[in-house]
Amino acid sequence: MTTIVKQTTKLIAGMIFMYGIYVIVHGHLTPGGGFAGGVIMAGSFILLILAYGSDFLKLLKEESGTTMYENLAMIVVLFLAVSGLLIGTHVFFLNWIPKGTVGHLVSAGILPLYNIFVGIEVAASIVTIFLALIIFKEEVSK
């Protein structure tokens, strides 16, 4: 891509990433949540990859990193689901953290934690799919 595209991408990609984080963190107050914010975060990475091509970072290293993040986030979601059993009750998916007042940023108990980790998982999975397709194309053209 040309220099103009690269510089514009440099300016915009960070803002899109921040917007994704905003959508995830305010998932229990405004429209959005883990799934929407995760997809927006993945969109910022895809924009970087499309603009800079394969010379931006070593893609293979990147791919193993995203795979790790994805699996770790999945394990944490499972652990949060089981945590209701660990503290002595007999309910799967129990919302045991105190809920606070409705409408504040720190409220709704365990739901924001689910939002954050599902967001990481969705973002990492979509970036992994995209990287796998690109790495295949690079390896074939070599």
Added chain:
Amino acid sequence: MIVYWLCFILFLVGLYGVITRRNLIKIAISLSIMEFSTFLFFALVGYFEGGVAPIVDPADPVKLYVDPLPQALVLTAIVIGLATTALLMAVIIRIYRKYGSLDIREIKNLRG
């Protein structure tokens, strides 16, 4: 009532494409059209005349909200739709590399 029928016709268009087309990318497109019609049907069933979007304002609670249950089901299904489409595309790329064609009749003839 007519909205449900139009939504059903959209589903039938996708089904017709899956059965009659022989190109793999056309089949993938038809599958995603069927998916879209299902999402639209769920959202239509959950809509109430005069309802507001299901976001509660604690200072000013509203009487009637749109049904949040179909929206929650569709929300996860949309993300899964992307993953399955990407899986389908991966299979299509590998088939094209192996047989040099996207037509399922030619792939069937080349077997063995």
Added chain:
Amino acid sequence: MEIAISVITGFMIIGALYAIHARDLLSAVIACGIVGYSLVICFLLLKAPDLAIVQIVIETITLIIMVAVVLDSTREEKYQKFDRQGYFTAILSILIIVVLFYFMMNSVSSLDPFGEGKLRMAQSYVEGATEKTGSANLVTGVVFDFRGYDTLGEATVLVTAVLGVLTIMRIKGKK
């Protein structure tokens, strides 16, 4: 409201028909984008902002992947001549459509008219939901609290699909 959504759904049907019959695969993929982006407008009219946010980003990423695949393989669809197999599939599709039409006729009569339904199962999810979950967004409350099992299953499907893509797209084995 019903008229507006009917018009947009009509556009979606036209886009879908064009996507299925176009000879150029690239224009077929773009016509599939018409259907997806019209769906975003439908979601906004149906008071579902969560779905609209997700759908507009997902549709863009899907289009990027599909266009990349089409440019990587061929753009032309082979001409489909009408042989015996073509007649067979056409008759088969008409049969299946007639059967589905019969079932739809029965089920539409049991549906509520558009926009006048009642909350049935979700009644308990809406009444007092803010006290039960503490979340102002009712959709998030349903996704992660009342229907947590569903979300866990969908997350597992996502991980499995990614593993499938990684397995299929690998040429050289990793050590």
